[in-house]
Amino acid sequence: MKGFCPGPVENHRGREGGAVVYPVYSRRSKGLSIGINLFPDHKVCSFNCPYCEVFPFHSDRAFSLPVMEKALECVLAEAAEGGIPVRDICFSGNGEPSLSPDFQEALEAAGRIRERFVPEAALVVITNGTGLLKETTFAFMRDAALGGMKLNIWLKLDAGTPAWYEAMDRSGIPFDALIGGIRRFARAAPVTLQTMVCAVHGREPPAAEEAAWVHLAAELAESGGYGAGVRAVQIYGKARPAPEDPLAEALPEAVLERRAAALRAVIGTAIPVEVFP
Ligand code: SF4
Structure with missing residues (x-):
């Protein structure tokens, strides 16, 4: 052993x-x-x-x-x-x-x-949620979350707009398709949303992106009935080295706190919104 x-x-x-x-x-x-x-x-x-x-x-x-x-x-x-x-x-x-x-x-x-x-x-x-677009994976994860396994699903939601999704996640999977799968899953099973907030190419998320993300995160939270679908939101910052540094850079903690406060202002205190700088 x-x-x-x-x-x-x-x-x-x-x-x-x-x-x-x-x-x-x-x-x-x-x-x-x-x-x-x-x-x-x-x-x-x-x-x-x-x-x-x-x-x-x-x-x-x-x-x-x-x-x-x-x-x-x-x-x-x-x-x-x-x-x-x-x-x-x-x-x-x-x-x-x-x-x-x-x-x-x-x-x-x-x-x-x-x-x-x-x-x-x-x-x-x-x-990162892309597996939810496959029916068998969707069903397995839903049943694992709701059944005896009590699986905790920490689901990435880095962006509220296609443009920021392209910058942050650089995936061939279309934004709308992915968000459709996430929307469907959040209505079916509990998830913890995780969002990386950092700068890319020296640019922090634009104001329109922040507003769109707040709107989307709040919609997902509401769709599950405040706590049934989304059980928590984690906003985290870039804290460790990455091979593509300095393409992505950490932002001041105040930027992450501002994002959390913007979401709390919409959804209240029913769901914990935590910041990990
Ligand atoms: S952080 Fe790395 S492992 Fe995680 S979703 Fe992005 S590319 Fe994949």
Whole structure:
């Protein structure tokens, strides 16, 4: 068992060395988060965000479900031995998790292991939402969120306009199609919205973009009945290096707080709106 146990890492770079399971201290989880990386050999994503923290890499370690299971069991057993509480088991890693052919099986396995070792910990997937355009993935994620797995879905919503979406996410998937999928999902299952607020090419989000994002986030919140659909909104800033630096740059915390205040002014306090500079 010992050979499967990865050591703690201070940031997410361990996954670029082929790590499948990587314990990190997460500012958004506010504690120890056990990351799961479905792409230990190369990045796979439907977005190409200028702020993306995944540096170019290649390893010959293909994803293996038995290895993931053993490593996760080992890390959770060590955390328990050390009396360290685990806040969550989080699927993110080098790309968009729902693009992995192992996505569903790996989540189900992690859910079972969570029940055995840390039933109080959350099971989280961080997604850019493009998987929701595929019916089978949509249905799986909806059922996982509503059913016994109690999957927490942290869903990226970087932009309220096609122009800013193009600058922030650089995806071949049309903005309207993606937002249509997100709208549909937010009416069906609970999500936490995550928005990166940063400058691109030295330009902060224009006022019209900010207004459109507030309008869209509020609409999504209302569509689920204030808390049934959107359970929280996280506005976060660029805090770590990215291979394309300085294409994307951090903005002052006041800009993030202004964005949060603009949303709170519309939706009130029914849903937490948090800022992570
Ligand atoms: S969605 Fe995530 S993994 Fe994909 S490019 Fe953007 S930041 Fe990187």
